[in-house]
Amino acid sequence: MGKHLTTREEDYSKWYNELVVKADLAENSGVRGCMVIKPYGYAIWEKMQAELDSKFKATGHENAYFPIFIPKSYFSKEASHVDGFAKECAVVTHYRLKNAEDGSGIIVDPDAKLEEELIVRPTSETIIWDTYRKWIQSYRDLPILVNQWANVVRWEMRTRLFLRTTEFLWQEGHTAHATKQEAIDEAEQMMNVYADFAENYMAIPVIKGTKTESERFAGALETYCIEALMQDGKALQAGTSHFLGQNFAKAFDVKFAAKDGKLDYVWATSWGVSTRLMGALVMTHSDDNGLVIPPNLAPNQVVIIPIYRNDEQYEAVCNEAEIILKELRSKGIRVKFDKRDTQKPGWKFNEYELKGVPLRIAIGPKDIENNSVELARRDNLTKEIVSREGLDNKIDDLLKEIQNNLFEKALKYRDEHITEVNSFDEFKEILETKGGFLSAHWDGTPDTEEQIKNLTKATIRCIPLDAKNESGVCVFSGKPSEKRVLFAKAY
Amino acid sequence: MGKHLTTREEDYSKWYNELVVKADLAENSGVRGCMVIKPYGYAIWEKMQAELDSKFKATGHENAYFPIFIPKSYFSKEASHVDGFAKECAVVTHYRLKNAEDGSGIIVDPDAKLEEELIVRPTSETIIWDTYRKWIQSYRDLPILVNQWANVVRWEMRTRLFLRTTEFLWQEGHTAHATKQEAIDEAEQMMNVYADFAENYMAIPVIKGTKTESERFAGALETYCIEALMQDGKALQAGTSHFLGQNFAKAFDVKFAAKDGKLDYVWATSWGVSTRLMGALVMTHSDDNGLVIPPNLAPNQVVIIPIYRNDEQYEAVCNEAEIILKELRSKGIRVKFDKRDTQKPGWKFNEYELKGVPLRIAIGPKDIENNSVELARRDNLTKEIVSREGLDNKIDDLLKEIQNNLFEKALKYRDEHITEVNSFDEFKEILETKGGFLSAHWDGTPDTEEQIKNLTKATIRCIPLDAKNESGVCVFSGKPSEKRVLFAKAY
Numbered sequence: 012m013g014k015h016l017t018t019r020e021e022d023y024s025k026w027y028n029e030l031v032v033k034a035d036l037a038e039n040s041g042v043r044g045c046m047v048i049k050p051y052g053y054a055i056w057e058k059m060q061a062e063l064d065s066k067f068k069a070t071g072h073e074n075a076y077f078p079i080f081i082p083k084s085y086f087s088k089e090a091s092h093v094d095g096f097a098k099e100c101a102v103v104t105h106y107r108l109k110n111a112e113d114g115s116g117i118i119v120d121p122d123a124k125l126e127e128e129l130i131v132r133p134t135s136e137t138i139i140w141d142t143y144r145k146w147i148q149s150y151r152d153l154p155i156l157v158n159q160w161a162n163v164v165r166w167e168m169r170t171r172l173f174l175r176t177t178e179f180l181w182q183e184g185h186t187a188h189a190t191k192q193e194a195i196d197e198a199e200q201m202m203n204v205y206a207d208f209a210e211n212y213m214a215i216p217v218i219k220g221t222k223t224e225s226e227r228f229a230g231a232l233e234t235y236c237i238e239a240l241m242q243d244g245k246a247l248q249a250g251t252s253h254f255l256g257q258n259f260a261k262a263f264d265v266k267f268a269a270k271d272g273k274l275d276y277v278w279a280t281s282w283g284v285s286t287r288l289m290g291a292l293v294m295t296h297s298d299d300n301g302l303v304i305p306p307n308l309a310p311n312q313v314v315i316i317p318i319y320r321n322d323e324q325y326e327a328v329c330n331e332a333e334i335i336l337k338e339l340r341s342k343g344i345r346v347k348f349d350k351r352d353t354q355k356p357g358w359k360f361n362e363y364e365l366k367g368v369p370l371r372i373a374i375g376p377k378d379i380e381n382n383s384v385e386l387a388r389r390d391n392l393t394k395e396i397v398s399r400e401g402l403d404n405k406i407d408d409l410l411k412e413i414q415n416n417l418f419e420k421a422l423k424y425r426d427e428h429i430t431e432v433n434s435f436d437e438f439k440e441i442l443e444t445k446g447g448f449l450s451a452h453w454d455g456t457p458d459t460e461e462q463i464k465n466l467t468k469a470t471i472r473c474i475p476l477d478a479k480n481e482s483g484v485c486v487f488s489g490k491p492s493e494k495r496v497l498f499a500k501a502y
Numbered sequence: 503m504g505k506h507l508t509t510r511e512e513d514y515s516k517w518y519n520e521l522v523v524k525a526d527l528a529e530n531s532g533v534r535g536c537m538v539i540k541p542y543g544y545a546i547w548e549k550m551q552a553e554l555d556s557k558f559k560a561t562g563h564e565n566a567y568f569p570i571f572i573p574k575s576y577f578s579k580e581a582s583h584v585d586g587f588a589k590e591c592a593v594v595t596h597y598r599l600k601n602a603e604d605g606s607g608i609i610v611d612p613d614a615k616l617e618e619e620l621i622v623r624p625t626s627e628t629i630i631w632d633t634y635r636k637w638i639q640s641y642r643d644l645p646i647l648v649n650q651w652a653n654v655v656r657w658e659m660r661t662r663l664f665l666r667t668t669e670f671l672w673q674e675g676h677t678a679h680a681t682k683q684e685a686i687d688e689a690e691q692m693m694n695v696y697a698d699f700a701e702n703y704m705a706i707p708v709i710k711g712t713k714t715e716s717e718r719f720a721g722a723l724e725t726y727c728i729e730a731l732m733q734d735g736k737a738l739q740a741g742t743s744h745f746l747g748q749n750f751a752k753a754f755d756v757k758f759a760a761k762d763g764k765l766d767y768v769w770a771t772s773w774g775v776s777t778r779l780m781g782a783l784v785m786t787h788s789d790d791n792g793l794v795i796p797p798n799l800a801p802n803q804v805v806i807i808p809i810y811r812n813d814e815q816y817e818a819v820c821n822e823a824e825i826i827l828k829e830l831r832s833k834g835i836r837v838k839f840d841k842r843d844t845q846k847p848g849w850k851f852n853e854y855e856l857k858g859v860p861l862r863i864a865i866g867p868k869d870i871e872n873n874s875v876e877l878a879r880r881d882n883l884t885k886e887i888v889s890r891e892g893l894d895n896k897i898d899d900l901l902k903e904i905q906n907n908l909f910e911k912a913l914k915y916r917d918e919h920i921t922e923v924n925s926f927d928e929f930k931e932i933l934e935t936k937g938g939f940l941s942a943h944w945d946g947t948p949d950t951e952e953q954i955k956n957l958t959k960a961t962i963r964c965i966p967l968d969a970k971n972e973s974g975v976c977v978f979s980g981k982p983s984e985k986r987v988l989f990a991k992a993y
């Protein structure tokens with residue numbers, strides 16, 4: 012059939028690309044590297060947004076909006092930031108088009124050249140700290156706890172839907188504090204908010220840790236991250252939270268008067284997650300039949316499909332289905348009743364399997380006779396005949412069980428794919444055969460980190476927050492090490 | 503005091519500009535024409551978004567997301583559209599910066615010139631219809647009912663916060679239909695959704711109508727609009743909904759096979775409202791003391807302010823205030839309890855008046871003795887002492903009354919400022935003295951419309967949907983006319 016999906020075994024990467032398109036999550040647009048997020052994909056993103064937004068507000072943050080354009084000169088103000096962000100970007104140089112004199116179409120008007128070029132924001136630290144200078148005079152103006160939902164642009168040469176696109180959607184939190192400790196606490200808090208969201212809402216287990224200096228955000232003193240493991244054994248950074256010290260306050264001259272009247276630079280954090288999480292969602296749970304969406308994120312948690320041979324049966328079955336629909340909706344369950352008579356049940360079964368709807372109810376004349384329905388789970392592909400009595404409670408329970416099961420399954424896979432390695436030979440062998448995270452001693456130098464990366468493509472994903480103190484020697488240099496870090500190939 | 507506001511009488515335009523900034527709604531950024539929407543302003547915009555989004559979904563629409571960049575050539579495909587939109591816009595010509603060889607900073611890398619320039623979307627018809635071509639083959643794929651929440655950019659020479667900014671936030675609906683009538687019905691439906699939202703949620707009375715040919719959206723066959731009247735007698739277009747015919751389907755070659763197998767071009771609509779509504783909100787309800795926000799839109803509907811002379815009183819008053827806070831929150835009322843001891847009550851009174859909080863509760867030791875509180879309304883600036891008994895119900899009722907009162911007040915003003923005029927002398931006199939809408943006969947020609955505009959700056963705001971058939975003669979040309987239209991100076 013047209014919906015045949017390449018299997019993960021055949022070609023994991025192709026499986027992912029096909030699935031994102033066939034399940035109507037997103038597709039490439041006519042603009043190189045920019046995607047169209049289709050309604051079904053966007054509905055899942057909206058669920059993520061709503062949950063994150065409520066978590067941000069519960070921790071005292073407010074939303075605001077800052078300009079999409081950043082004057083080129085702003086990027087030069089924070090030295091490390093410019094190298095990290097201002098290079099591959101979309102540059103606006105003109106503000107007008109005009110009709111070509113030879114009638115060949117529209118051309119850029121050379122008379123409408125901007126005095127200073129504008130960069131389409133790759134991230135907003137610079138424009139926001141330029142604004143905070145006006146908002147902050149005294150300790151009374153602090154903290155500022157602001158988040159922005161926005162689109163950003165980073166000019167990527169090789170793009171993949173959701174995972175790496177020229178334009179993507181994200182949220183970026185930017186906070187300002189009177190003390191170093193408060194800023195560090197904020198950065199840690201937001202890492203924890205992200206971890207809670209990933210595990211309890213998206214059913215994606217994550218490891219919390221800090222980045223090594225070379226993997227840090229450009230301009231940060233510390234980058235906290237959550238790292239997830241995909242089914243192909245590659246890691247994916249699912250969210251980052253940065254302690255920025257006073258770097259941006261110094262670059263944009265943002266000082267505050269403390270209670271004792273002394274002037275000091277303001278302390279900063281920033282933190283973000285993006286539509287990349289859609290890619291993590293797909294690659295954590297889905298299978299060769301299509302998407303598997305955790306109930307929390309599913310636009311439709313249940314689909315009802317009528318089974319019938321003639322008009323009389325269709326009517327009887329639809330009547331009963333409408334009653335079930337109402338019962339479930341009144342419990343707050345998101346249900347779709349697909350009563351189209353232009354598609355066969357088998358076609359619908361495949362369609363909703365592909366789309367990852369957690370539960371499918373099929374109801375036919377036999378079921379009405381027996382006061383039952385057929386219930387199919389998307390997560391483990393099991394089916395059972397269950398009684399109509401108490402169906403709403405049964406489904407409510409099952410949705411929770413599926414949510415939990417998906418997390419436990421992903422956790423088991425992740426835990427089985429953290430391997431302690433104690434030599435570089437072992438490191439390379441496990442990386443190539445089993446994949447996953449390699450827990451290894453590292454001597455702490457950027458040089459060793461880079462050499463390992465060049466030889467194996469594995470990077471240090473994080474220094475886990477819960478890493479035990481354990482004397483050992485670096486798998487690469489043999490120099491002493493005090494704790495293990497996690498290496499992996501990564502998206 | 504520092505918050506002194508220019509009065510509307512003194513200088514209406516200055517009053518608006520000051521109020522938007524002093525009430526923390528928005529401010530200008532370091533990027534010419536681009537604004538920063540501050541947390542308080544954004545919280546109001548979020549309320550608008552939530553209500554509109556639920557109305558869109560209730561009428562069957564889904565959200566999606568399309569690229570911010572549009573290739574230059576796309577604009578040339580719809581002839582009238584290019585003249586309307588592709589001229590004053592932000593043009594991306596390069597995709598990389600680099601360090602200048604002379605060490606002077608970062609410069610645009612001349613080697614990174616795009617083959618085809620990209621335009622930052624001023625509106626998305628072209629990129630969306632380029633996408634719809636892939637989504638639509640048969641009548642089964644129709645209708646497509648999609649909305650997008652996004653930022654757009656139109657290069658404006660003279661900007662004002664919310665009313666006219668280079669970048670603004672909006673939603674744009676883009677629908678595709680199998681028949682002309684269905685598309686017309688959709689365009690009318692969305693005009694009605696906007697009118698319902700403006701009147702019943704924002705408390706802004708609007709007139710529904712259609713635009714004249716010269717005021718229509720570039721590429722539309724019919725533009726439906728809702729027109730509001732500001733307190734200075736100028737009109738403001740608060741939302742538009744366009745019937746686009748088959749223009750974009752033809753430009754982007756989007757055909758569908760009907761049930762009978764025949765191929766035809768798809769019918770289209772688009773419709774949008776923007777952060778401009780924030781300007782309409784301010785200019786409809788606010789006064790010389792500051793913002794007046796309808797309860798539906800107020801981030802805080804009630805503020806509680808403690809009155810005290812010493813610590814003992816502070817504690818007693820705060821205890822009672824906390825109880826009131828809980829009572830009101832449990833009724834779903836949005837309340838803020840400002841118990842800061844760093845600011846005096848008088849300062850707080852002014853602050854929340856400026857911010858437009860609909861109801862203020864002041865509670866002091868006397869109130870505790872008398873089992874009462876002082877309740878002040880922002881809309882009519884009245885105060886009363888009310889009993890603590892049933893305070894929650896009283897406030898619930900009052901919020902509804904204020905919402906209603908604001909609408910009625912605005913409606914009375916609007917209705918008093920629709921003046922029938924029957925000669926061009928009368929037209930000019932009323933326009934200059936009283937302002938508002940002028941209901942006048944017009945001969946239906948673009949030429950007359952333009953001459954009136956050039957002589958008076960008044961434009962035809964709309965041909966009201968409920969205009970009566972009435973024989974008359976054009977106020978300008980003396981030629982016959984069948985119905986009156988509404989003229990006004992406009993934002």
Ligand SMILES: [Zn+2]
Binds near residue numbers: 445
């Ligand atoms: Zn394995």
Ligand SMILES: [Zn+2]
Binds near residue numbers: 919936
């Ligand atoms: Zn008047």
